[in-house]
Structures are given as structure tokens and as C-alpha cells.
Amino acid sequence: MSQPLLSVRELEKHFGGIAATDGLSLDVQPGEFHAVIGPNGAGKTTLIAQLCGILPPDAGSIVFDGRDITHLAAPARARAGLARSFQVTSIFRDFTCLDNVALAVQAHDGHSFRLWSPARADARLREPARQVLEEVALGDRAEVLAGNLAHGEQRQLEIAMALATRPKLLLLDEPMAGMGAADSERMTAYLQSLRGRYTLLLVEHDMDAVFALADRITVLVYGRAVASGSAEEIRANAEVREAYLGDQH
Numbered sequence: 001m002s003q004p005l006l007s008v009r010e011l012e013k014h015f016g017g018i019a020a021t022d023g024l025s026l027d028v029q030p031g032e033f034h035a036v037i038g039p040n041g042a043g044k045t046t047l048i049a050q051l052c053g054i055l056p057p058d059a060g061s062i063v064f065d066g067r068d069i070t071h072l073a074a075p076a077r078a079r080a081g082l083a084r085s086f087q088v089t090s091i092f093r094d095f096t097c098l099d100n101v102a103l104a105v106q107a108h109d110g111h112s113f114r115l116w117s118p119a120r121a122d123a124r125l126r127e128p129a130r131q132v133l134e135e136v137a138l139g140d141r142a143e144v145l146a147g148n149l150a151h152g153e154q155r156q157l158e159i160a161m162a163l164a165t166r167p168k169l170l171l172l173d174e175p176m177a178g179m180g181a182a183d184s185e186r187m188t189a190y191l192q193s194l195r196g197r198y199t200l201l202l203v204e205h206d207m208d209a210v211f212a213l214a215d216r217i218t219v220l221v222y223g224r225a226v227a228s229g230s231a232e233e234i235r236a237n238a239e240v241r242e243a244y245l246g247d248q249h
Contacts, residue, residue, distance in 0.1 A: 003066065005030045005169055005199050006051070011060035013046050013223075020046035021057070022223035028169065033195055035202045035210045038220035044203045047220070048173050051201075052084055053077045065168055081168030085158050085175055093147030097138055097157055100146050101129035104164035129164060136160045137190065152183035156190055169199045176206045188212055211235070 004027035011024040021043045028034045036044055049055035051062060053074035062070045069077055092100050102125040133139045136156050146157055155175050162170055176184045188209045204210050210217060211231045218228040219240050227237045234240055
């Protein structure tokens with residue numbers, strides 16, 4: 001097996017007497033679609049926050065693309081190739097889809113936001129943005145205000161903004177949150193189209209989506225990884241069924 005793109009070792013984060021991550025270790029391989037699941041309070045959101053640099057760990061290490069980033073600031077991690085989506089959609093609702101993605105291109109390339117009005121005509125920003133929108137099946141929505149998109153499309157747009165930064169690893173924090181069954185199915189198909197082109201770490205409660213998408217699944221319980229393996233291995237794991245899957249599967 002190749003060297004992991006992301007390697008987390010013995011990660012610790014405590015809030016008072018509660019261990020949100022408790023000696024947590026996991027690897028994500030290049031090109032892998034890796035899902036992290038677990039019951040509420042398992043430490044999933046805390047893990048994502050530590051990977052992004054929003055929340056410093058109390059102990060442990062995070063190595064990304066061969067570099068120790070444990071104490072690296074969030075903007076530097078983004079420049080190194082880490083991008084994320086959020087549980088709550090984070091877009092500019094009064095800008096068009098194309099404007100939103102062009103802003104992400106602009107931020108990644110280090111341009112000034114103070115010159116945004118002239119930049120709206122800058123092909124160096126607009127053309128890459130259009131390419132990303134086409135890639136995520138929103139090309140025909142380029143000139144639509146983001147606030148007028150359906151909820152599922154807004155989630156797609158947010159992921160498009162992350163992809164516009166050309167990430168080495170995309171962290172997806174519950175992309176199906178707030179979706180009905182039809183939107184969840186469309187999002188699953190959309191994420192399926194990213195397989196093999198990006199390395200992805202997915203945190204998600206929708207088990208149908210997780211089992212359809214993930215090459216490997218890590219299960220968290222009380223801040224620890226209790227199992228990691230293929231969908232079939234996770235389904236067959238008695239400890240996982242007892243701790244999380246229950247009677248669903």
C-alpha cells in the first residue's frame with residue numbers, strides 16, 4: 001500500500017472531562033473515498049475541526065502529504081491542499097453561482113477581494129470557475145443567484161467552491177444534511193462522479209450514501225476508532241452493529 005495522503009495518530013481533544021477524540025488514529029490513502037461514521041457525540045465534527053486547523057489537538061499528530069501539519073494554521077492547511085464543506089451551507093447567496101466559484105478561484109490564487117468588481121470580467125477567474133461548474137453539473141446554472149438554487153444545488157455549489165481550490169484532499173462534513181430522499185440520491189450520484197478524481201474524507205449520517213460511496217469506513221465511538229474496513233467488513237462487524245448500526249442493518 002502507498003504512503004497515506006493523510007495520517008492521524010493518537011489524536012486527543014478534551015473538553016473538561018469529556019474526550020471528544022481519544023487516541024484516534026486513521027489513514028486516508030491517495031485517491032480513496034473514506035467515510036467516517038458514528039453516533040452523535042462520537043467525535044466526528046471535532047475530528048474535522050482538528051484536521052482543518054480550526055481546533056488545536058491536545059496531543060497526537062496529523063501528517064498530510066508527507067508534512068506534519070499538527071500545529072499549522074488553517075489558511076496554511078488550505079494552501080497545502082486541504083479543502084472542506086460545512087454542515088450548514090456556506091455560500092454567497094446574493095452572488096451568482098459563477099461569482100461564488102470565481103471567488104474561490106480568486107482566494108486560492110491570492111488575488112485581492114477589494115478589486116472584485118473588475119475581477120468579474122477577468123477570464124483568469126471566470127474560465128476556471130466555469131470549468132468547475134461544468135464538472136459538477138451546474139454549468140447551466142452559472143448565472144443563477146446562489147440564493148435561488150434548490151437546497152441540494154446549494155450543497156453542490158459549496159462543494160464546487162471547494163474543488164475550485166484544486167485540493168489534494170476534500171473533507172465533506174455531512175453533505176446530505178437537511179436533504180430529503182430525492183436530494184440525497186442526487187447528491188450521492190454527484191459524489192459518485194468524483195470517485196477516482198479526488199481523495200475524499202466523508203462524515204455522514206446517511207448510511208445508504210456511505211455504503212454506496214466509501215472504499216473504506218472508519219467507525220468512531222466516544223472519540224475512538226473502533227473499526228475500519230470495507231463496507232462489507234463494517235456491516236459484518238458485531239461491535240459496530242451494537243454500537244451504531246443497530247437494527248438498521
